[in-house]
Structure formats: C-alpha cells, structure tokens
Amino acid sequence: MYNRKITILYLISNLLIISCVKKDTTFYTDIEPIIHAKCAVCHNPKGAGPFDLITYEDSKKRTKMIAEVITNNYMPPWPADREYRSFLGEKSLTKEEKSEILNWIKNGAKEGEKKNATTLNLKVTNKTKPQPDLIVKMPNPHITNGLNKDEFLMMKFPFELEQDTFIKKIEFVADNKQIVHHVNAHLITYNDSQKKNIYNGDRIVNTEDFSDQESFKKLDLLNDDDSYPVLTPSVSNYLPGSEAVDYPNNIGVLRAKKKNIILVNDFHYAPSPYEEKDDSYFNIYFSEEPASRVIQETQLGTFGISKITPPLIIPPNEIKTFTTKAMITQDISLLTINPHMHLIGKSFLAYAITLKNETIPLIKIDDWNFRWQYFYTFKQMLKIPAGSEIIVKATYDNTENNPDNPFSPPKVIKERQNLNGKGSMRTSDEMLQFIINYLPYEEGDENIQLGL
Numbered sequence: 157m158y159n160r161k162i163t164i165l166y167l168i169s170n171l172l173i174i175s176c177v178k179k180d181t182t183f184y185t186d187i188e189p190i191i192h193a194k195c196a197v198c199h200n201p202k203g204a205g206p207f208d209l210i211t212y213e214d215s216k217k218r219t220k221m222i223a224e225v226i227t228n229n230y231m232p233p234w235p236a237d238r239e240y241r242s243f244l245g246e247k248s249l250t251k252e253e254k255s256e257i258l259n260w261i262k263n264g265a266k267e268g269e270k271k272n273a274t275t276l277n278l279k280v281t282n283k284t285k286p287q288p289d290l291i292v293k294m295p296n297p298h299i300t301n302g303l304n305k306d307e308f309l310m311m312k313f314p315f316e317l318e319q320d321t322f323i324k325k326i327e328f329v330a331d332n333k334q335i336v337h338h339v340n341a342h343l344i345t346y347n348d349s350q351k352k353n354i355y356n357g358d359r360i361v362n363t364e365d366f367s368d369q370e371s372f373k374k375l376d377l378l379n380d381d382d383s384y385p386v387l388t389p390s391v392s393n394y395l396p397g398s399e400a401v402d403y404p405n406n407i408g409v410l411r412a413k414k415k416n417i418i419l420v421n422d423f424h425y426a427p428s429p430y431e432e433k434d435d436s437y438f439n440i441y442f443s444e445e446p447a448s449r450v451i452q453e454t455q456l457g458t459f460g461i462s463k464i465t466p467p468l469i470i471p472p473n474e475i476k477t478f479t480t481k482a483m484i485t486q487d488i489s490l491l492t493i494n495p496h497m498h499l500i501g502k503s504f505l506a507y508a509i510t511l512k513n514e515t516i517p518l519i520k521i522d523d524w525n526f527r528w529q530y531f532y533t534f535k536q537m538l539k540i541p542a543g544s545e546i547i548v549k550a551t552y553d554n555t556e557n558n559p560d561n562p563f564s565p566p567k568v569i570k571e572r573q574n575l576n577g578k579g580s581m582r583t584s585d586e587m588l589q590f591i592i593n594y595l596p597y598e599e600g601d602e603n604i605q606l607g608l
C-alpha cells in the first residue's frame with residue numbers, strides 16, 4: 157500500500173516535470189516577471205540603464221545582447237557569487253532564471269498571450285513609503301563636468317534640529333539616475349559649543365584635486381578649535397538599483413544633535429559627454445526608540461586594523477594575490493560588508509575560520525568590477541564567534557590583458573599610502589579594504605532578519 161502510494165506520487169511528479177519541460181517558454185508567462193524583477197529596476201526611463209527593458213518589444217529587440225550579458229554575468233550587475241553567500245536585495249539571476257531566459261531566446265523569443273495588462277510594478281516607486289521627517293538638499297543642483305569623465309566629489313549636506321534627535325534611517329534619493337553612480341555617506345555631529353556655523357565653507361570639493369585633509373578644511377568640517385567632531389561612518393550607501401536597508405527594531409538608530417552634517421565621500425558621477433544636472437537629496441526618518449544597539453564599523457587592510465601580506469605592490473605584467481587577516485576578540489553579529497579595491501582588482505574572497513576550524517563563507521567575487529562596489533547586507537545577522545579569524549584574499553591583474561589597467565604599458569602600482577597625498581581617488585594607487593559593520597553579539601541575533 158505504502159509503496160504504491162510512492163509509485164503513484166512518483167508518476168505524478170514525473171508527469172508534472174514532463175509537462176513543465178514541454179510547455180513553450182513565452183515572454184508573458186515566463187520572462188516578463190524575471191525582466192521586471194531583475195532588469196527593469198534600472199532599465200526604465202528614469203533608471204541607470206542606458207535603455208528600457210520593460211515590454212516584450214524592449215526585450216525582443218535586444219535578445220542577442222541580453223543572451224551575451226547574462227551568460228558572462230555582466231548583467232545584472234551583482235559581482236558577488238550568490239552560491240557562496242546570498243545577500244539582501246541581490247540582483248543576480250538564479251541558475252533557473254538564467255536558463256529560462258536563454259531557452260526563451262534560443263527558441264525564437266516567443267511573445268505568447270498577453271492575458272491581462274500587466275503594468276510594471278517597480279518596487280522602488282510603488283511601495284507605500286512613510287513620509288520622511290526631514291529632507292536635506294543641495295543648495296543648488298550640481299552640474300557635472302560634461303567631459304565624459306568620472307567625477308569623484310566630496311559633498312556636505314548640513315542640517316539643524318531643534319534638539320538632540322534619534323534617527324532611524326538616512327536614505328539617499330538619486331535624482332539624475334543616469335549619472336549618479338555611487339554614494340557613501342557619513343554623519344558628523346557637532347557639540348553646539350564647539351561649532352558656530354555648519355553652513356560655512358564650500359559644499360563640494362573635487363577629491364582628485366585635493367587630499368582628504370585639504371578637502372576637510374575646504375568644506376569647513378572641523379570644530380572651530382580645529383579638533384575633530386564625531387563621525388559615524390557609512391550611514392547611507394547608494395548604487396543604482398540599491399535601496400536603503402531598514403534594520404529592524406532598535407538596530408542602527410543614530411544619535412543626531414542640533415548641528416549635523418551628512419558628509420558624502422565619495423560622490424561618484426558616471427561619465428557623460430553633456431553637462432548634466434543633478435538634484436539628489438537625503439530623506440531622514442526619525443526614531444521613537446533610542447539608539448540602543450549602535451552599529452560599529454571596522455576595516456581590514458589599507459588604513460585598517462590588519463596589515464597586508466606581502467605589502468600591496470603589484471609589479472607590471474603580473475597577477476598577484478595578497479592576504480589580510482584579523483582576529484575577532486568578542487562574539488559579533490555581522491550586518492553589512494564592503495569589499496574595496498580600485499581598477500586592477502581581479503577577484504576577492506573573504507571568510508572566517510572559527511576556533512573549531514569551521515569556515516564561515518562571507519563573500520566571493522570572481523570577476524571584480526570597480527564600478528559595482530556594493531555594501532552587501534546579510535539576510536540574517538551572521539554570528540562570528542570570538543577567536544575566529546577573518547581572512548581576506550585579493551588578487552590584482554596588472555597585465556596588458558586587463559582592460560581596466562590605467563597604464564599602457566603596465567607600470568608598478570602600489571597601495572595608497574596616506575590620506576594626505578593629493579587626490580583620494582588616484583587611479584595610480586590601489587587599495588585592499590574589507591569594511592565590516594557589526595554589533596556585539598546578543599543571544600538570538602542569528603535569527604533576526606535584516607531588511608523588511
């Protein structure tokens with residue numbers, strides 16, 4: 157009896173599989189949902205993508221190119237290997253989605269029957285969002301250089317409050333999505349008595365012309381007595397298609413004062429042959445709960461807590477791997493990580509080894525892409541027990557074969573040595589950084605889902 161049941165189940169499941177394989181893949185039944193979820197977030201009239209990918213016609217026109225870019229993982233831009241570690245809001249296609257699209261193209265990219273008028277449901281635009289408590293804008297829209305060159309800026313967004321206030325979230329809102337490429341923002345808070353005027357000084361500095369220290373001076377960021385104010389790093393990060401993370405409960409609540417500055421370093425505009433206007437801004441959401449679990453940030457490698465071995469010098473015509481390691485001395489819960497290299501980065505791997513010799517995979521990037529440096533947030537908080545070692549291995553390709561090599565013929569490329577040297581984004585320098593955002597571990601953390 158029991159066996160017969162299994163046999164029947166087996167037959168039914170086989171029939172189901174056969175019917176799945178046999179059915180014709182068409183745009184409306186199979187492809188549209190994938191394209192809308194994984195491509196249209198950027199490939200829409202207001203997005204970062206250079207053309208729309210929304211309708212059947214949009215996709216049909218470009219099947220050859222689509223097949224190419226999804227086969228070589230160039231699109232969607234998500235350098236991290238999702239089989240190694242899965243993250244929140246990941247854009248990459250699953251193996252099934254990929255083969256579904258490729259099959260569809262191979263079989264003639266059939267349209268199928270449009271059953272009901274599906275409208276693009278862009279999560280970003282249609283979600284009912286709470287209204288921000290405060291909006292902080294630039295004094296005037298920024299006009300880019302129009303030189304068809306990347307622009308790397310440091311920008312300050314000052315704001316005043318009536319009293320010390322808890323902040324739940326600072327969300328960057330890109331205006332001109334075609335050119336705003338990447339933003340990493342920090343929060344500076346001032347003691348009222350130490351800073352008279354937060355609006356003094358320049359609002360924007362080109363970091364290719366000035367050192368970080370010079371830029372700080374020009375933006376008038378220091379206290380009036382030249383001492384450093386309190387800076388909370390990485391309070392807001394943006395890349396095309398990314399959304400600010402809603403950490404649950406009391407996690408990551410910030411403490412703002414009467415006088416504050418959101419400091420963007422870097423504000424990266426993509427190249428354009430035209431002078432483009434951008435009026436991006438920040439939405440600020442206040443919190444009723446106090447800042448009880450304050451996120452901490454530390455970094456391995458360049459300017460960080462661990463040294464790089466061998467020293468980060470990449471001779472011309474070589475592909476070379478470097479390592480940096482740090483011991484974790486207390487139980488921590490990881491929230492977000494950010495691997496960072498410059499142009500000639502080739503691959504990046506990070507994992508932790510516990511005292512029991514277990515490996516905790518953190519991130520694996522096989523094909524480094526300078527343009528897509530996400531802050532990757534774990535789906536659940538990830539416990540790293542005390543005594544574990546975080547190990548980072550980064551490989552650089554300083555050969556002619558690397559199309560991103562800034563020099564031809566290749567020259568020796570070294571680590572950026574200090575923050576005082578001219579220009580913070582010199583292509584002649586390399587970096588190896590692994591930034592981690594974490595909390596001291598509390599019982600049950602590993603069950604807390606991040607993001608809402």
Ligand code: HEC
Pocket residue numbers: 191194195196197198199204205206209218221222225226231232233247249396397398
């Ligand atoms: C996070 C934003 C984003 C997502 C998601 C995205 N794209 Fe793109 N796409 C871009 C940008 C930006 C470009 C312009 C080239 C570049 O910056 O690398 C681009 C370029 C392209 C190109 C042209 C490539 C070339 O060689 O000129 C194709 C084809 C493409 N995307 C297809 C897709 C497909 C198919 C998907 C979904 C499976 C997708 N993209 C998802 C942002 C995105």
